[in-house]
Amino acid sequence: MASVRLDDLVEKAARRIAQKTSRRSLLARLGTVLAGAALVPILPVDRRGAVSRARAEAFAKTAQTTDPTQCNYWRYCAIDGYMCSCCGGGPATCPPGTYPSPSSWVGTCINPDDGQAYLIAYRDCCGKDSCGQCACLALEGEMPVYRPQLNNDIVWCFGAPNMVYHCSSAAIVGRV
Amino acid sequence: MSVRIAAEAVGAAVLVALLAGPLEAQERGIEGLPGEAVLEVEEEHTTAVLGEASPHWLYVLDPVFPHLIASKVYVVDGDSRRILGMLNTGYVPNMALSADGGAIYVAETYWSRGTRGERVDVITYYDGRTLEPVGETVLPRGRFLVVPKKPNLALTTDGRYLLSFNMDPATTVSVVDVRELRYVTDIEVPGCSLVFPTGPRSFSMLCPDGSFVDVAFEPDGRATVRDQEPFFDSEADPVFEHGVVSTADGRAFFVTYEGKVYEARPEDGRMRVVGEWSLLGRADRAESWRPGGWQLLAYHAPTDRLFVLVHRGGRWTHKQAGEEVWVFDANARRRIARIPLEHHAITLSVSQDEAPLLFALSEEASVTVIDATTYEVRGVVEGIGDSPFLTYVIGE
Numbered sequence: 406m407a408s409v410r411l412d413d414l415v416e417k418a419a420r421r422i423a424q425k426t427s428r429r430s431l432l433a434r435l436g437t438v439l440a441g442a443a444l445v446p447i448l449p450v451d452r453r454g455a456v457s458r459a460r461a462e463a464f465a466k467t468a469q470t471t472d473p474t475q476c477n478y479w480r481y482c483a484i485d486g487y488m489c490s491c492c493g494g495g496p497a498t499c500p501p502g503t504y505p506s507p508s509s510w511v512g513t514c515i516n517p518d519d520g521q522a523y524l525i526a527y528r529d530c531c532g533k534d535s536c537g538q539c540a541c542l543a544l545e546g547e548m549p550v551y552r553p554q555l556n557n558d559i560v561w562c563f564g565a566p567n568m569v570y571h572c573s574s575a576a577i578v579g580r581v
Numbered sequence: 582m583s584v585r586i587a588a589e590a591v592g593a594a595v596l597v598a599l600l601a602g603p604l605e606a607q608e609r610g611i612e613g614l615p616g617e618a619v620l621e622v623e624e625e626h627t628t629a630v631l632g633e634a635s636p637h638w639l640y641v642l643d644p645v646f647p648h649l650i651a652s653k654v655y656v657v658d659g660d661s662r663r664i665l666g667m668l669n670t671g672y673v674p675n676m677a678l679s680a681d682g683g684a685i686y687v688a689e690t691y692w693s694r695g696t697r698g699e700r701v702d703v704i705t706y707y708d709g710r711t712l713e714p715v716g717e718t719v720l721p722r723g724r725f726l727v728v729p730k731k732p733n734l735a736l737t738t739d740g741r742y743l744l745s746f747n748m749d750p751a752t753t754v755s756v757v758d759v760r761e762l763r764y765v766t767d768i769e770v771p772g773c774s775l776v777f778p779t780g781p782r783s784f785s786m787l788c789p790d791g792s793f794v795d796v797a798f799e800p801d802g803r804a805t806v807r808d809q810e811p812f813f814d815s816e817a818d819p820v821f822e823h824g825v826v827s828t829a830d831g832r833a834f835f836v837t838y839e840g841k842v843y844e845a846r847p848e849d850g851r852m853r854v855v856g857e858w859s860l861l862g863r864a865d866r867a868e869s870w871r872p873g874g875w876q877l878l879a880y881h882a883p884t885d886r887l888f889v890l891v892h893r894g895g896r897w898t899h900k901q902a903g904e905e906v907w908v909f910d911a912n913a914r915r916r917i918a919r920i921p922l923e924h925h926a927i928t929l930s931v932s933q934d935e936a937p938l939l940f941a942l943s944e945e946a947s948v949t950v951i952d953a954t955t956y957e958v959r960g961v962v963e964g965i966g967d968s969p970f971l972t973y974v975i976g977e
Contacts, residue, residue: 532696532697533696534648534649534650534695534696535646535647535648535649537646537647537648540646542900544897544898544899544900546897547897547899547900548815548819549774549787549819549820549821549822550727550730550748550774550775550822551773551774551775551786551787551788551789551815551822552789552815552819553748553750553774558727558728558730559725559726559727559748560673560726560727562726563749563750567692567696567697567700568690568700568726569649569650569672569692569696569697570649570726
């Protein structure tokens, strides 16, 4: 399953970070280059981490597909923050005057209408102060910040023109 | 008579009457009036200056989630349960206190036009008595923008150097000399996060494979990085970010999602894990008790007691507010008290004096003040900002 492969990639990246010695300095340089060149999105980033099918199914049991202003909207199975749908944007639209972050974390959510699993990119919209509407938080698979790709506290606006967090969106980027 | 002159005449009359009123009252001797009814004729308007910091003062950091650019730090007196003052701070700030509370160090981020324009990351030095900014040191490599976590910023054990964790997303630690108000360097420690001081010029960090890495530096910025072997399973049971490191008695405690405790000794510039025990007994597990919250641990060094926020819940409830505080004798490694909380709490601090107060911060912006000897609730301070998240006391 593609989601498993993606999760594997995330985990392998984490282990690479974990490995010590010379790779560490390599990664530091790599990270610097990525940040400087705004190529951050190729860093596999997943705030929720290895989201198992079982957990996605648990969310899908009470999820709905019609109202993206509610925390149980099907795409929000791994989201954290203020929902852009309540702020003048949508699940794949940043509110006026804000920028979608080129970096994102990824979850696998099941659409209860067709029973299919989809890859969701949780992109922060950046450049204005907190939207402050519709706060949602998912904790399943959430890890401390020393495993950053699995942590949901970070302002993921790396690579955006401005690092001020506004809201969180949830764009479909593929079918699993 | 023009209207203007008439108005001036009336104004003058009113002024005379205003001046005359209190004078007449004074001349009448104000007999029969209670003392508190008598106002000073000319009251001087002053600005308060705080006295020497009390161990019972609590510094409450509020990132103000709905308005992140408007964060604040409140100073609250645990004895009177009143707010003593406030600081304005920058975007998702972190703070640290000098040993006597005379200086408050805040790592903060600003943009020149509020939410846009040029970004600047600084350590700002605040006077602990006037709560005014008195200086700053720019952090040229920036700082980590994240929901504020205490171990993002720490002083070395002698209070000389401030260590600011940065992820951009490469990970470094910015070193600032707070005596000379001077940026020293950024130390690259790839992949590892947060800072836990281990000596006057050393600290440790947590790495994704479940290990500490030990870092030592020289005043000129040269650094050595020493790896350790993993001591916990970062896949199955990670330690919470908010461990406690007591400079006073050289002990540190890290707790895992599943309630395991790792005790470490910060010594010789290393964080050496020396013991492992569990917060939870079989009966506790059967009732689904587990640690959780945000700043979920506090340690009282004079009596070797560890305070932990716990709640009942399943896996992945690790940020849920605590229903109770459990108190552990860190030497006997056993629970000695349970304190139920009317206001469930995410963050704990305990004062480091001989008559300690325990402070439990709720998600509803209240602080429950508890006598940390008898475990009786002394009172609740409500309405401290919007979404306070971290608390600090002096001498931690």
